[in-house]
Amino acid sequence: MSIVELFVGLKIPDTTAITTLHTIEKIGYKVTRLERLIYYRFDIEGDGKKFAEKINKTDILVNVNKNTASNELKKRFAAYLLITDSGDTCQSLLSILQNRLCFREIKSMQKGIVWALFGIDRQQAEEIAKKLLYNEHYQEMKVI
Amino acid sequence: MTKIAVIYFPGTNCEQETKRACEAAGLKADVIRWNAKELESYAGYILPGGWSYEDRIRAGVIASKDRILDAIREGAEQGKVVLGICNGCQILVESGIIPLLAEQAQMALAPNINPFISGYYCTWVKIKNSSKKETAFNSVMEDDEVLSIPVAHGEGRFTTKDTALVNELIDHDQLLFRYCDAAGKIIDKFPVNPNGSMINIAGICNKQGNVLAMMPHPERATWQRQVPTYHEEGDGPGPGIKIFESIKEYLK
Numbered sequence: 001m002s003i004v005e006l007f008v009g010l011k012i013p014d015t016t017a018i019t020t021l022h023t024i025e026k027i028g029y030k031v032t033r034l035e036r037l038i039y040y041r042f043d044i045e046g047d048g049k050k051f052a053e054k055i056n057k058t059d060i061l062v063n064v065n066k067n068t069a070s071n072e073l074k075k076r077f078a079a080y081l082l083i084t085d086s087g088d089t090c091q092s093l094l095s096i097l098q099n100r101l102c103f104r105e106i107k108s109m110q111k112g113i114v115w116a117l118f119g120i121d122r123q124q125a126e127e128i129a130k131k132l133l134y135n136e137h138y139q140e141m142k143v144i
Numbered sequence: 145m146t147k148i149a150v151i152y153f154p155g156t157n158c159e160q161e162t163k164r165a166c167e168a169a170g171l172k173a174d175v176i177r178w179n180a181k182e183l184e185s186y187a188g189y190i191l192p193g194g195w196s197y198e199d200r201i202r203a204g205v206i207a208s209k210d211r212i213l214d215a216i217r218e219g220a221e222q223g224k225v226v227l228g229i230c231n232g233c234q235i236l237v238e239s240g241i242i243p244l245l246a247e248q249a250q251m252a253l254a255p256n257i258n259p260f261i262s263g264y265y266c267t268w269v270k271i272k273n274s275s276k277k278e279t280a281f282n283s284v285m286e287d288d289e290v291l292s293i294p295v296a297h298g299e300g301r302f303t304t305k306d307t308a309l310v311n312e313l314i315d316h317d318q319l320l321f322r323y324c325d326a327a328g329k330i331i332d333k334f335p336v337n338p339n340g341s342m343i344n345i346a347g348i349c350n351k352q353g354n355v356l357a358m359m360p361h362p363e364r365a366t367w368q369r370q371v372p373t374y375h376e377e378g379d380g381p382g383p384g385i386k387i388f389e390s391i392k393e394y395l396k
Contacts, residue, residue: 015198015200016198016200016201019197019198019200019201019206020200020201020206023201023206023209026209026210027209085254085255088255091262092262092263130248131248132201132205132209133201135202135205135238135249135252135254136305137249137250137251137252137254137303137304137305137306138252138254138255138301138303138305139252
């Protein structure tokens with residue numbers, strides 16, 4: 001069993017990130033820049049490299065006209081947070097990938113959002129996460 | 145006549161039908177913007193349904209940080225009526241106003257759990273007036289009265305990791321509306337519980353009973369002609385109007 005991660009970003013302006021940046025300012029923090037990536041983690045059987053090549057081109061996850069795709073997080077000087085929904089096994093998406101798109105090698109998967117907060121320290125990033133980016137009653141946050 | 149402010153945020157889309165429901169119950173209502181400054185003159189506030197700020201980050205959270213929520217919180221503390229419907233419910237929960245007038249969210253409206261459909265789900269359900277206390281929202285209803293009402297949401301599952309809070313809500317009789325079957329039986333199973341909500345919660349009020357956050361849409365059941373049983377029942381006031389009539393009674 002191997003693990004393949006996929007980080008999907010936007011080439012076009014990310015309106016969610018822009019609204020979020022404004023809201024962060026409204027709640028009293030100064031973040032100089034905010035980026036958002038959709039995160040997928042696949043537990044697969046077989047060759048991870050071959051799977052990564054295929055999954056990176058799967059248009060229900062990555063639209064090449066507007067998305068970027070990478071199998072590793074290229075970190076810069078920022079606080080990186082991963083938010084996931086507790087207990088979410090992505091059943092609907094997993095079923096499409098396994099049955100309609102024939103990715104039978106996927107055994108389980110997870111989806112989340114990666115936020116990159118620039119210009120603040122880790123403690124402030126965690127405070128912002130708690131106040132805005134996740135709801136601890138059904139989500140989990142991890143500093144990555 | 146006392147007036148209600150129906151507050152819309154960018155992305156709200158039920159403000160006009162909510163205003164009409166208020167008027168049908170004999171209330172006067174104005175639709176006002178989220179950045180309005182003058183709120184003092186209103187006797188109550190309704191946050192209608194829709195997709196405030198396009199549900200960015202998660203439903204209701206961006207609107208919950210808007211300055212107008214401070215005025216709504218203040219109004220709630222003063223005993224003014226505050227009703228959040230669907231997205232308005234999500235905003236009140238994210239702001240912490242429901243259930244405990246706290247500064248941070250004490251609960252969440254998580255994505256639905258539905259055995260057949262992932263994401264947005266729209267249907268008619270039954271809810272029961274399950275609180276024994278008289279609040280601003282159920283005074284014209286019978287105890288245990290069952291109402292037919294529509295739901296339309298993707299994130300409507302009331303949940304909390306704080307089990308003590310659930311007991312507190314039960315002890316203070318704050319679970320005003322719960323999903324039930326046509327006979328009023330609470331069955332924690334789809335389709336009676338349409339979204340997997342914890343103990344079938346459809347609407348929660350505050351301890352004082354002047355603030356309510358509910359996921360179903362009473363404004364979409366204001367007249368019988370909106371209800372699927374219209375042909376059997378004939379036209380006239382629908383079940384949802386009772387919530388607005390109760391507000392009118394409370395404001396008297």
